[in-house]
Amino acid sequence: MKKQNYLKWDEYFMGIALLSAERSKDPNTSVGACIVSEDNKILSLGYNGMPIGCSDDEYPWEREGDPLDTKYLYVCHAEMNAILNYTGTNMRNSKVYVTLFPCNECSKALIQKGIKEIIYMEDKYADQDSVKASKRMLDSAGVKYRMYQPIHKTITLSL
Ligand SMILES: Nc1nc(=O)n([C@H]2C[C@H](O)[C@@H](COP(=O)(O)O)O2)cc1CO
Ligand SMILES: [Zn+2]
Numbered sequence: 001m002k003k004q005n006y007l008k009w010d011e012y013f014m015g016i017a018l019l020s021a022e023r024s025k026d027p028n029t030s031v032g033a034c035i036v037s038e039d040n041k042i043l044s045l046g047y048n049g050m051p052i053g054c055s056d057d058e059y060p061w062e063r064e065g066d067p068l069d070t071k072y073l074y075v076c077h078a079e080m081n082a083i084l085n086y087t088g089t090n091m092r093n094s095k096v097y098v099t100l101f102p103c104n105e106c107s108k109a110l111i112q113k114g115i116k117e118i119i120y121m122e123d124k125y126a127d128q129d130s131v132k133a134s135k136r137m138l139d140s141a142g143v144k145y146r147m148y149q150p151i152h153k154t155i156t157l158s159l
Contacts (some may be wrong), residue, residue, distance in 0.1 A: 009040055013097040014121060014148050015155065016045065021078070021099050023047045025056045026071065028063060033098040035091060035115070043091055044083030050074055067084035079106035083113055095119060097148070101126065104133040111141045118145040 007015065013034050021032030024047045035043040042067050050059045054074060062070045076084075079102050083091075092114030096102075101123040102110060110118070118138070138145055 009111050010097075010119065010148060011141045011151065013042070013095075014099075014119065015120075016042065017078075017099050017140050019157075020045045020047045020073065024049060024078075025061070026075065027061050031098065031100045033078040033082040033096055035078050035086065036095050036097065037065065038095075039092070043094060044082045044086035045089060046078045046083070046085050048075055048078045049081065051076055077103060077106050079148045080109060091115060100124065101131055101145075102134055103130040104137065105130075106145075107134040111137060111143060118143060118144055119148050120145065121148045121150075123147065129147075 013036050017032040017034040019032065020034065021030040024030035024032070025047055029048070031048045033046045035045075037043055049086040050056055051074070059074050060071055062071050063072075064070065069072055078100075079096060079098055082096065083106075093116050094114070096110060096115055097119045099121045101120045102118060103125075123131070135145070
């Protein structure tokens with residue numbers, strides 16, 4: 001009989017999004033994204049980080065203060081990086097597994113790329129306008145979104 005405790009598709013792709021988030025240098029919120037085709041092939045990965053050439057050590061990671069001295073004007077979101085990291089030509093009808101609900105700017109890009117479903121782990125900024133605007137656009141565009149159902153499985157990786 002086959003092994004029973006294998007990873008289901010949702011667990012596999014969310015697990016990869018979580019592992020990708022481990023690359024983030026953001027001290028407050030690490031985000032990972034995994035874009036998957038209709039037939040369950042991984043198309044691209046991303047995590048939140050500073051643009052290429054903008055040193056993680058020189059740019060700010062602050063959340064408050066003069067906007068120019070906070071991370072927000074500089075950091076690339078995980079979803080945007082996953083889209084930009086894609087080297088193929090067609091992500092229509094794909095899905096994205098993301099550890100945090102996409103903001104309005106990332107949702108615009110996801111919609112324009114033809115992504116049809118968002119599976120998210122956390123929605124901690126649901127009360128912010130960026131997330132409300134995001135959901136409005138996703139609803140209009142017919143993009144489905146659903147929260148990942150955690151199964152509280154722990155995987156230990158020895159690296
Ligand atoms: N969906 C998202 N994807 C992301 O990659 N981010 C990034 C931007 C920041 O680096 C961090 C949020 O920082 P904080 O406000 O929780 O300290 O997560 C944020 C969101 C929220 O919409
Ligand atoms: Zn975003």
